[in-house]
Each structure stands twice: as C-alpha cells, then as structure tokens.
Amino acid sequence: MVIQERVRFGEARLFIGGRWVEGGTPIPVRDKYTGEVIGIVPEARREDVEAAVAAAQEGAKAMAALPAWRRAEILRRAAELIREQKEDFARLIAAEAGKALKWARAEVERAIWTFTIASEEARRISGEVIPLDAVPAGEGYFGFYIRRPVGVVAAITPFNFPLNLVAHKVAPALAAGNAVVLKPASATPLTSVKLCQVLEAAGIPAGGINLIFGPGGTVGEWLAAHPVVGKVSFTGSRAVGDRLTRVVGIKKLTLELGNATPVVVAEDVTDLGWVARRLAVGAFYNSGQVCISVQRIYGTRRVYEPLVETFAKAAQEMVVGDPLDERVDVGPLIDEREAMRVEGWVQEAVSGGAQVVTGGRREGPVMWPTVLIRARPEMRVVREEVFGPVASVLEAADFEEALAAANATEYGLQVAVFTRDINRVLRAIQGLNFGGIIINDTPTFRADHMPYGGVKGSGLGREGVRYAMEEMTHVHMVVIRPAP
Numbered sequence: 001m002v003i004q005e006r007v008r009f010g011e012a013r014l015f016i017g018g019r020w021v022e023g024g025t026p027i028p029v030r031d032k033y034t035g036e037v038i039g040i041v042p043e044a045r046r047e048d049v050e051a052a053v054a055a056a057q058e059g060a061k062a063m064a065a066l067p068a069w070r071r072a073e074i075l076r077r078a079a080e081l082i083r084e085q086k087e088d089f090a091r092l093i094a095a096e097a098g099k100a101l102k103w104a105r106a107e108v109e110r111a112i113w114t115f116t117i118a119s120e121e122a123r124r125i126s127g128e129v130i131p132l133d134a135v136p137a138g139e140g141y142f143g144f145y146i147r148r149p150v151g152v153v154a155a156i157t158p159f160n161f162p163l164n165l166v167a168h169k170v171a172p173a174l175a176a177g178n179a180v181v182l183k184p185a186s187a188t189p190l191t192s193v194k195l196c197q198v199l200e201a202a203g204i205p206a207g208g209i210n211l212i213f214g215p216g217g218t219v220g221e222w223l224a225a226h227p228v229v230g231k232v233s234f235t236g237s238r239a240v241g242d243r244l245t246r247v248v249g250i251k252k253l254t255l256e257l258g259n260a261t262p263v264v265v266a267e268d269v270t271d272l273g274w275v276a277r278r279l280a281v282g283a284f285y286n287s288g289q290v291c292i293s294v295q296r297i298y299g300t301r302r303v304y305e306p307l308v309e310t311f312a313k314a315a316q317e318m319v320v321g322d323p324l325d326e327r328v329d330v331g332p333l334i335d336e337r338e339a340m341r342v343e344g345w346v347q348e349a350v351s352g353g354a355q356v357v358t359g360g361r362r363e364g365p366v367m368w369p370t371v372l373i374r375a376r377p378e379m380r381v382v383r384e385e386v387f388g389p390v391a392s393v394l395e396a397a398d399f400e401e402a403l404a405a406a407n408a409t410e411y412g413l414q415v416a417v418f419t420r421d422i423n424r425v426l427r428a429i430q431g432l433n434f435g436g437i438i439i440n441d442t443p444t445f446r447a448d449h450m451p452y453g454g455v456k457g458s459g460l461g462r463e464g465v466r467y468a469m470e471e472m473t474h475v476h477m478v479v480i481r482p483a484p
C-alpha cells in the first residue's frame with residue numbers, strides 16, 4: 001500500500017517544569033493535505049508563559065550544574081530515541097507540515113545528526129588563553145576566558161522544518177547548559193510535543209525544556225520580551241524578525257530570516273541536465289517553503305535557452321500530490337491562503353510581461369512547480385521571498401552581470417554558482433555578499449554543523465550547533481596576577 005493510515009495525534013498539553021499541564025483555549029492542528037483535525041494543543045495564557053519562564057529559570061540552574069558528560073549523554077540518548085521513532089516522526093511531519101514523506105524522513109535523519117553533533121560539542125565547549133602580556137599593561141598577568149550559559153533561551157520556530165529547526169535551537173542550548181522555553185509555529189506544534197517527550201525520556205532535568213503554544217503576536221512576544229530570558233533565538237519571517245529587534249530589550253538575539261535565493265549558471269557548465277535536476281529539487285521540495293529555496297536562476301547568454309528547457313523539464317518530472325504517498329515530491333503549501341498568495345504573485349508577474357513555462361496551476365493548498373521567464377527585477381517573484389514552488393530563469397549578458405544581479409537584493413542568506421572555471425569561482429567568492437556561497441550545487445545545501453545564517457535582511461548570528469552554542473553563552477574573562 002502506498003499511503004499508510006493517516007496520522008492521528010490526539011490532545012497535547014503544555015510541558016512546564018517537567019510536567020504536562022493544562023493550558024487555555026484548545027487550538028486544532030490540521031493535516032495540511034486533507035484539512036482534517038489530527039491533534040489539539042492548548043493555547044498558553046499569560047500565566048502559563050510566566051510559569052514556563054519561571055520553570056526554565058530553575059531548570060537553567062539544574063542544567064548548568066550538570067557535568068558536560070551528562071549533558072552529552074542526554075543529547076546522545078535523545079538522538080537514539082528519535083532514530084527509534086524515525087518513521088513516526090516523519091509521518092507526523094508529513095501530516096502537520098504537508099511535507100512529502102521522503103523529505104520528512106530526510107529531515108528526521110538530519111535532526112538525529114543535529115542532536116548527535118550537539119552531544120559531541122557539549123564535551124568540547126571551552127574558553128581560550130589570552131596572552132595579556134601582548135601589551136605592556138598586561139605584563140605579569142595571566143588571562144583566560146570561560147563560556148557560561150546565558151540561562152533561559154527562548155526558541156521561536158517556523159513551520160517549514162518542525163523538527164530540525166527546533167533541534168537547531170534546543171540541542172545547542174542544552175549542550176551549552178541552558179534551559180529552553182520553546183514556542184513552535186502554531187501550524188506545526190505536534191512534532192515539538194513528540195520531541196519534548198523524547199527529551200523527557202532521555203533524562204533531561206525538570207525545567208530543562210518547556211513547551212508552550214499560541215499565536216506569535218501574543219504568546220511569542222510575551223516570551224521574547226520577558227526580562228528573565230537571556231537569549232531569543234528566532235527563525236521565521238523578516239517582518240517578525242524586524243519586530244523582535246524592537247521588543248526583546250537588552251538580551252542576545254539570533255535571527256534566521258528569509259532570502260530571495262539566487263543561483264548563477266555560467267556557460268562553461270558541462271552537464272546541464274544534472275544542474276537542472278539539482279535546481280529543481282532546490283526550488284520545489286517542501287513546495288518551495290525553504291528559506292534557501294531556489295528562486296532566481298541567472299543563466300548567461302549562451303546557456304540561457306537550454307537552461308530554461310532542461311529546468312522546466314526537471315520541474316515537470318516532479319510528482320505532485322499527497323505528502324503521505326511515497327512517490328510524491330511536492331505536497332501542499334502550509335494552507336490554501338498561502339497557495340493563493342503565491343498564485344497571485346505569479347499572475348501579477350504574468351500581467352507585467354513574465355511568461356509561465358510550466359506550472360502556474362493550483363488546486364486548494366497545492367501549487368504545481370512553476371517556472372517563469374522574462375520576470376523583471378522589480379516584480380515580487382524576483383525581489384521578495386516567494387516561499388512557494390516558483391522559480392524564475394533570468395538571462396544575464398555575462399558572468400559579471402549575473403553576479404551583480406544575484407547581489408542586488410535586500411537579503412543575503414545563501415547563493416549558488418555553477419562553473420568549472422576556477423577564476424569564476426574566485427570572483428564569485430570575493431564578490432557575493434551572502435552568509436553561505438555554494439559552488440556547483442544547489443543553494444539549499446546545508447550540513448547541520450556548518451555555520452549557517454545570513455547578512456543584511458536575512459538576519460543576525462549563526463546556527464550550526466557549535467556556532468549557536470557560542471551565541472547561547474557569555475564570555476567571562478578571568479585575569480590573575482601573583483599576590484604581592
């Protein structure tokens with residue numbers, strides 16, 4: 001049977017201070033393909049947010065008191081438990097996020113690695129000796145710094161990777177000896193419930209991880225602005241990131257925001273079919289709802305026409321439909337309203353002179369992989385983050401013009417360049433202003449231990465376990481001199 005029985009999750013509770021407790025108004029969680037209610041979570045009231053932060057404050061003391069090897073053991077055990085329940089996690093992600101099962105499984109596999117890496121990094125976190133005698137005033141002094149946990153980390157996460165992007169906050173926070181209050185996206189809270197059950201079974205101290213639900217505009221902001229929180233780690237849209245810079249107050253802040261991801265294809269590439277297939281996966285998997293989804297593909301003059309043809313063919317080969325069907329590549333968007341927005345952006349581009357080569361079709365929340373040509377730089381499909389299965393192929397006079405066009409954006413998360421020419425590689429590395437530059441693969445490439453994050457409108461700070469841990473700790477400098 002291709003489609004197994006659909007997921008039913010039941011009623012969840014808030015997780016505060018090591019106990020599953022009742023909250024406020026029940027919020028239904030739907031299967032994003034069928035629209036059926038698959039679970040219920042309670043909305044946190046203001047007093048629940050207060051209780052979660054207070055529990056995390058206690059939990060932070062317990063976490064900081066744990067020796068590194070114990071923190072490492074808990075994280076390793078959590079990774080093992082996720083592996084044991086890999087298929088259940090994958091099917092839950094497929095249901096609540098609408099992610100095709102094959103990609104949901106890939107996400108779970110990555111989350112296992114994120115926890116495994118965090119378990120290893122928990123043993124390695126350390127300071128550095130500073131040669132104070134580098135200046136005359138430091139002569140005779142000995143100095144080093146240590147890293148201490150910030151205490152309470154508020155983790156606010158998006159819907160598009162309900163497990164691994166939660167893991168990217170929770171695992172490094174715990175590895176560094178912090179406690180966490182997690183507020184997942186309202187569309188996808190159930191995977192976080194399952195993750196907290198895993199952490200509980202892995203032996204995390206009470207209050208080490210706390211889970212609350214509810215609308216970002218209320219529950220998310222109460223949490224982010226809370227004075228006891230030492231660090232806000234947010235992944236989501238630029239608009240919300242921008243708002244958080246104004247509400248969090250004096251505390252550490254990481255913002256992992258969006259991108260209008262560009263790709264440059266130089267005329268020296270030899271296997272255009274391979275390039276096109278990699279780009280089609282990068283543009284359309286998870287229905288383009290990936291912060292580094294391929295959106296603007298610049299082909300130089302000699303490669304442009306065959307690039308359009310091969311890319312459109314690769315887009316047409318993607319199987320669209322029920323995410324729980326093993327064969328499907330592209331499932332629904334997170335809801336029908338989002339699909340209608342994306343369709344509207346395509347229609348707006350077409351009325352401004354762009355042309356649909358393939359796709360453009362929508363049925364309910366499902367949007368078919370769409371390839372546009374003749375889109376203009378001022379159109380929303382080029383300038384803003386589409387966050388849907390739509391990519392434009394654009395013609396550039398030469399490699400330099402393509403690099404300039406790729407750079408002409410308010411964003412700066414990741415970019416990709418396909419070329420066999422080392423001089424072009426060097427010019428790309430020197431010229432492109434993005435947090436990540438991928439040569440000869442899709443810009444959606446990410447290994448979970450590499451530093452990851454953006455410049456400009458794409459955010460502040462870096463994730464990638466070790467880099468997140470650095471941002472979830474304070475440096476404390478110690479200076480010693482012999483007593484007189």
Ligand code: NAP
Pocket residue numbers: 156157158159160161165183184185186187214215216217218220221224235236237238240241243244255256257258259290291292385387413453459
């Ligand atoms: P979103 O609407 O910004 O929501 C993200 C999270 O923030 C959700 O938990 C949301 O809660 C909460 N939130 C909303 N308003 C808030 C507020 N005023 N204060 C505090 N929290 C608030 O983003 P999304 O639609 O879930 O995700 C898509 C966006 O995330 C895209 O722009 C994408 O590029 C970006 N993203 C970036 C990365 C990266 O690593 N750079 C990775 C993945 C996604 P509710 O769900 O209740 O609204």
